[in-house]
Amino acid sequence: MKRKLCCGLLICAALGLSGFTSTVESADELGKIKAATYYSDEWVINFWNSETNDMDEELSEIRKDGFNTIIVCVPWREFQPLTVGGAYNDYAFEKLERVMKSAERNGLKVMLRLGYTWDYYDESDILKRYEELLYKTTTQNAWLSYAEKVYDTVSKYPSYAGAFLTWEDFWNFISVAENLTEGYNARSMARATGYADYAIENYSLEELTELHGKKIYKELIAFPEKDTDAYRIFLEFYDDWLNQLLEKTQEVFPDLSMEVRLDMDSYGFANEDEPDGGKKGFTHETTYGCGNASYSANMLSANMGFGTAGELLEAKSTAAMSEQILKRHAAGAGKPIFCDQFLFTDNTPGFEDNARLDDSEIDEYLRLMGPVFDENTIGYGVWTYRDYADNIVYNSQFALDLKGWKHYGGVSVETVEGTKMCRMNAGSTLTQELGTRNYISSENTKISMRVKADSEANIRIRLGQTETVVPVSGEMTVNIGLPKQERSTLSIHTDKDILIDDIKVYSHITRAGIYTEDGEEGAHLEAIRELNERLE
Numbered sequence: 001m002k003r004k005l006c007c008g009l010l011i012c013a014a015l016g017l018s019g020f021t022s023t024v025e026s027a028d029e030l031g032k033i034k035a036a037t038y039y040s041d042e043w044v045i046n047f048w049n050s051e052t053n054d055m056d057e058e059l060s061e062i063r064k065d066g067f068n069t070i071i072v073c074v075p076w077r078e079f080q081p082l083t084v085g086g087a088y089n090d091y092a093f094e095k096l097e098r099v100m101k102s103a104e105r106n107g108l109k110v111m112l113r114l115g116y117t118w119d120y121y122d123e124s125d126i127l128k129r130y131e132e133l134l135y136k137t138t139t140q141n142a143w144l145s146y147a148e149k150v151y152d153t154v155s156k157y158p159s160y161a162g163a164f165l166t167w168e169d170f171w172n173f174i175s176v177a178e179n180l181t182e183g184y185n186a187r188s189m190a191r192a193t194g195y196a197d198y199a200i201e202n203y204s205l206e207e208l209t210e211l212h213g214k215k216i217y218k219e220l221i222a223f224p225e226k227d228t229d230a231y232r233i234f235l236e237f238y239d240d241w242l243n244q245l246l247e248k249t250q251e252v253f254p255d256l257s258m259e260v261r262l263d264m265d266s267y268g269f270a271n272e273d274e275p276d277g278g279k280k281g282f283t284h285e286t287t288y289g290c291g292n293a294s295y296s297a298n299m300l301s302a303n304m305g306f307g308t309a310g311e312l313l314e315a316k317s318t319a320a321m322s323e324q325i326l327k328r329h330a331a332g333a334g335k336p337i338f339c340d341q342f343l344f345t346d347n348t349p350g351f352e353d354n355a356r357l358d359d360s361e362i363d364e365y366l367r368l369m370g371p372v373f374d375e376n377t378i379g380y381g382v383w384t385y386r387d388y389a390d391n392i393v394y395n396s397q398f399a400l401d402l403k404g405w406k407h408y409g410g411v412s413v414e415t416v417e418g419t420k421m422c423r424m425n426a427g428s429t430l431t432q433e434l435g436t437r438n439y440i441s442s443e444n445t446k447i448s449m450r451v452k453a454d455s456e457a458n459i460r461i462r463l464g465q466t467e468t469v470v471p472v473s474g475e476m477t478v479n480i481g482l483p484k485q486e487r488s489t490l491s492i493h494t495d496k497d498i499l500i501d502d503i504k505v506y507s508h509i510t511r512a513g514i515y516t517e518d519g520e521e522g523a524h525l526e527a528i529r530e531l532n533e534r535l536e
Contacts, residue, residue: 032535033161033338033379035069035111036062038099041502041519042396043388043510044073045118048092051399053419055098059106062385065514065525066532069109069161071340071381072099073116076146077126083142089121091400093153100157109161111381112154113340114147114249114256117169120394120404123435127172134173134241135192148252164297164340165246166259167287177223177234186222196221198237208233213269231267235282247291257293259340260284262329263304288332295378296333299341300325302365306355315361319368326376339373339380344524347511349441362513363527370534379535382528384512386519389446391504392437393490398422398501406431414499421452421501429493430500436487439507445482449492449503451475457496463505464488472498 039047040058052058062070079092103110117126132139154160177195180186190196199208199221208216211230224230242258250256264281271278290296305321306313330337345362346354357365373380394404398420401413410425424430439445447461456473464485470478490505509517513524 031068032374032377033069033109033111033381034067034532034535035071035340035379035381036065036067036385037341037381037383038062038070038072038385039388041386041517043391044116045075046120046391046394046396047072048075048078048089048095048119049121049395049400049404051397051420052095052098055102056105059102059108063106063108066529067108069111069379069381070099070103071111071113072096073113074150075116075119075121076143077124077129078119078121079150080142080146081121083129083132083139086142086145088149093149096150096153097157100154100159104157104159108159110154110157110159111161111340112150112163113166113169113259114150114163114253115143115165115169117172120392120437123433130170131173131176133170133245134194135189144249144252147249147256151253162255162257162295163253164257164259164293164338165249166297166299166341167242167261167284168259168299170242170245174238178226180223181225182222187220190222194241195223195234195237198240199233202236203233226267227270229268229280232280232282235265235267235284236286239284239286242287243289243291246293250291250293255293257290257295257297257338258287259297259299260287260290260329260333262298262300262325285332288329289334293335295336295338296329297338297340298326298329299343300339300380301343301346302357303346303355308355309353311355312358313355313361314358315364315368318357318361318365319372322369323372323376326372330376336378337376338378341383342369342380343383344369345512349443349508362524366524366527366531367534370531373531374535382512382514384510384514386515387509387511387513387517387522389504389506389517390440390508390510391506392434392439393432393503393505396503404432406433416452416499419501421499424492424494424498424500426494426496429491431489431491434488434490434505439484440510441508442484443507445484445505445507446479447482447490447503447505448477448479450477450501452499453496455496457494457498459498460491460493460495462489462491462493 040050040052042050079089081087081089100110129139133143180189200218205216205218208230212224212228224234246258261284264283266279267282268280269278288296300322302318304325326337344366345357398413407430409428411428411430412423413420414423422430445463451472452475453472456471459470459472461468461470463482466482466485468480470480472478484507513522514528515522
């Protein structure tokens with residue numbers, strides 16, 4: 001069913017929305033959107049199964065740093081665990097309402113990234129449900145029900161400001177299609193998803209034959225190989241499908257926008273005698289309009305537009321390139337644009353050879369981006385407000401009591417000084433199957449946990465095939481390093497009564513230099529504050 005727009009919910013050229021009341025200040029004083037992605041002291045993937053006891057204090061700090069908005073990622077599976085039967089995760093929705101209320105108390109607006117792909121709710125194939133969105137009616141209906149329930153939950157709060165999808169949350173099917181270029185299954189999937197019909201409706205068999213570089217028959221259409229000119233057809237089809245998904249979702253989620261893809265996909269026949277090896281570039285400009293949304297969103301990385309591996313960039317030329325990219329997006333969108341994910345630095349493993357800003361140039365780049373954002377956008381959002389570890393433990397703070405854990409010999413959860421902790425009696429064991437959860441990096445594994453022990457105790461920690469014994473006493477944080485263990489089981493055993501909390505198993509800390517993972521001020525905090533002050 002179609003939904004009416006709620007008064008005061010549209011983001012137009014600024015965040016000054018009607019109907020906002022706050023104990024801090026009114027919305028017409030907020031001006032441009034200045035957003036921080038919020039995940040408390042965990043990270044986006046397991047924020048919704050953590051406690052977040054200090055939410056008010058954390059959001060107050062975000063406001064003091066000059067931000068007026070937070071962005072929260074709303075993972076589809078964690079909020080709607082099953083696509084059949086209409087089951088929802090009550091804790092996640094209750095926490096979402098906590099966020100909305102706390103934001104209002106602290107003078108902040110809330111934007112949502114709807115349909116975030118990743119969570120640790122269970123071990124089901126999360127990517128399968130995104131694939132099924134292309135061809136399975138029950139999954140499509142579940143998606144719309146999820147979107148509608150989220151909208152109904154947040155739109156009643158004055159702190160609600162808007163929401164968007166992102167192209168990358170739906171992009172994993174691309175790799176599936178690249179492996180379905182011939183055979184019965186490939187042809188069946190091409191028909192089921194609508195790709196075969198799209199190709200026939202938009203291209204003649206003669207054109208398809210030329211683009212594929214081989215004879216194409218209507219009944220035998222599969223997805224094209226990436227190293228052919230026909231791959232462009234698949235990219236066109238997928239952008240068209242994304243537009244349709246957005247527009248259909250907008251019927252139950254008014255003014256829903258989308259973070260569009262600003263970089264290009266390469267495709268085509270290889271030819272070493274031609275520029276760029278014969279490869280062509282496909283732009284995704286057909287998605288820029290974002291249906292009937294009042295704005296179009298994007299992710300902007302400082303290295304966009306710079307292709308030289310390992311190049312150290314300087315602030316002035318990088319800001320100029322960023323401005324050029326934003327102007328191109330705005331021109332293609334024909335409406336205001338919002339940079340929801342601003343990456344001014346990036347230490348993601350596997351991308352070490354990307355061009356990047358020299359460390360000494362980052363603060364100046366942030367200062368230069370003030371007028372760039374001011375003149376070309378309705379605002380921006382940072383992804384890494386607080387550095388975070390890629391913790392693969394579910395329910396690591398026991399917010400959900402012992403959900404996700406197995407235990408033996410006397411294990412319980414109790415509230416200690418306002419926070420939940422796990423009590424382990426002498427001789428007890430606590431385990432969690434970490435399964436197929438992926439670390440960000442290939443570095444060695446780190447384990448940390450907070451421990452309270454009334455007397456000296458020995459904790460035996462086992463991860464996969466590696467075991468270590470750690471002596472503990474009093475209140476302390478345990479930190480150990482182990483060789484990387486894939487598809488592991490985490491096991492914790494104690495010989496005395498202890499309390500444990502905040503368990504992390506990780507390989508990497510994503511850093512941006514605003515706040516450390518421990519909440520300490522980072523090297524670029526002042527420059528971020530100056531940027532926010534510039535965007536009044």
